[in-house]
Amino acid sequence: MPRQAIPLTDTKIRALKPKNERYRVSDAGGLLLEVMPSGSKIWRYRYQLHGVRQAPLTIGPYPEISLAAARKQRDEWAELVARGESPKRAVQAAKAEKRNTVAAFAEGWLAEQLEGKSTSYQKTMRRVMEKDVLPWLGGMPLTEVKPGDVLELCDRIKSRGSPKMALQTRNVVKRMYDYAIARRMVENNPAAALVARFIATEESRTRALSGDEVGKVLRAIYASDIRRALKLALHLLVITMVRKTELTEGKWEEIDLEGGVWDIPAERMKKDRPHRVYLSRQAKELLLELRALAGHSAYLFPSTRGSDDRPISGSTLNQAVRALSLDVQHFVLHDFRRTASTHLHEMGHPSDAIEKALAHKIVGIKGVYNRAQYADQRKVIMQAWADFVQAQIEGAKVTPLFKTA
Template identity: 65%
Template sequence: MPKTATPLTDTRIKSLKPKPSRYSVSDGGGLILEVMASGSKIWRYRYSLHGKQQPMVTIGEYPSTSLLAARERARRYAEIVAGGISPVADAKKDRGAVKNLDTVKEFGAYWIEQQMADKSAEYQRTTKRALEKDVYPALGNKPLAEVTPGDVLAICDRIKKRGAPKMALHTRNVIKRMFEYAIARQLVLTNPASAIVARFVATQESRDRVLSPEEIGRVLRAVYASSIRRPLKLAIHLLVLTMVRKSELIEARWDELDLDDAIWRIPADRMKKDREHWVYLSSQAVAMFRELLDSRTSAEYVFPTVRGVDRPIAKSTLNQAIRALDMEVQHFVLHDFRRTASTHLHEMGQPSDAIEKALAHTIKGIKGVYNRAEYAPERKRILQLWAEFVDAQIDEGRKVVIGRFGTA
């Protein structure tokens, strides 16, 4: 019996090294991959017609032509051969229809076409502007695989010199997302923009970032649509709802929470001002903490690490989770959630002193005499109001299942 070929995988294909002379590896069904002495890998289709072996038909080069695409072509060519016809003419048409994605400009146009159709008009406009104004003039004709971190940094530096540091950071992010897509298509192996740390390109002159209502919904929908662990999704959501600092949340302990009374008592030694702080939990926040309690893996910490030791997650964990998300929200950090909550609550006409106490800020003057339960009724009300406001932003255009927290 003839030996059956073991189907190829992308991992195996990547491991195939060139030899002094070219050689072939079969995927089965007439599809073979020829590994050239130069290192390039070419898909070909081997077939017989009227009982005679025919010259092989070239399908395309890997990875521009993916394994799945090559198999689909080979399957179609087999049907043509079964009808007694040579697939050569069809193969030529197929190769002519394949877009050349070798250079930055060619791939950039393809990326825009494939990935930007469902984005907002403003997002498409700013992305195209970054490519056409700065990226293409510098790198448009350069092969995609030859772009280096130095190339990206040079573009960012030129933009900063004309007094536009935020545009420099935006352009770096556009390049980063474009190369992430190229990696997913196996056209390149590394992302040159990832090596350029964002804070080295541009920083906010002052931290005054406030997320719009639309951006709040966009961030949290992206969180819940992502593949990050469920506890981390809830942590980010709770960071929005409770208005606490990141360190105060990730180090939370179960003995600090009174879920029946909906109060979280953060001890003084964990607070920035060394004063005990009470957080009056919304019904949504209580429901999230109860979910975490039902599935807890630590008797002490609400957000324990998964590394096998009983301690909270690292301070960088939530930052890394946010950075990994695919969303159209620029230039924000987790700490901006506190300012965002304060700004929108003030715009709703809520009492400033209660908002400041909810943020654990010190109020100057006689009104600032410390009382951990001061403005309790107002704080309970505004945190519930804030949770419902956030829910409304998530619901706007929602396409992912999040969970109806704290609702009947």
């Protein structure tokens, strides 16, 4: 009959001295403590599977892993052995799972998601992942992320005043985990447990400013103490009807003041199609003043930070407007495009030409028919809109717009 091992105690373990050769002392149930010549002590588990003795499994060093913790691990592995399962495979699976972090998985998922997508979509997705998801969740194993972790991430984003970005981030995480579930990488989606309406309301915006509100906004901008270049930028954003980043990342090489056109290349457009803006008289005057303010920069709106020639960030105009005390409710910069469309339709201008001026796609044969006519109509539209905007500002008899503020 085999001799029963005498259970170890912490006192006995501390009394174990190193020898010239490493040696082992047994606890019970296959748990061993190996004492190395250096004096370090390592927990190991010895077992048989299907009647065959297996190589010992390492649990870890003592005292980092206590006697109680080592016994707990031994018991978990002994249960696997009793079911005829290999604890070694369980250890290997656990290691593989830890290597499969959110960051590691996201790299492959993102590469597949971005393939063939527009430049703007790729920028948005990378921003969501690199700015928020990966710094917060990237180091966690994919299977260990809980709904509370995703909620905490969303709360952090909301705390900086970006509830819609928090909702967008939740949606991106949800899509990533749906992909992981389909490939049997995980069983549960931690983002799916978060009800979208409790993060933010993803509603389509229908806000269009009235003529009076357009005047109020621009008068407040010109009366403020923000930089002159930003005042001109916000005015241009209104009358050119372009998107914010299409304006802030604009380059002088894209603009032909003499010809009265601004050609935005496809890689800077939302739908990856080039877009031509027909410049009104007011837009030309604003650009002439900006040319002097920009100096030797390649950009319409060069950053004032650092020595590199780069444009202002996409958030600069938002920050400038937030700093104003505007008597206009529930207004964001993107509402300018909807505002232009609303008033131009009310003026009776052709809908297709307005859509083209906004760089919206016109489906069907109408989208390719008589482009020259659209060009002529768009020139009329852009001048009519700039005149309308100027009339709203001058309705309060303010200082002429094109004087240095």
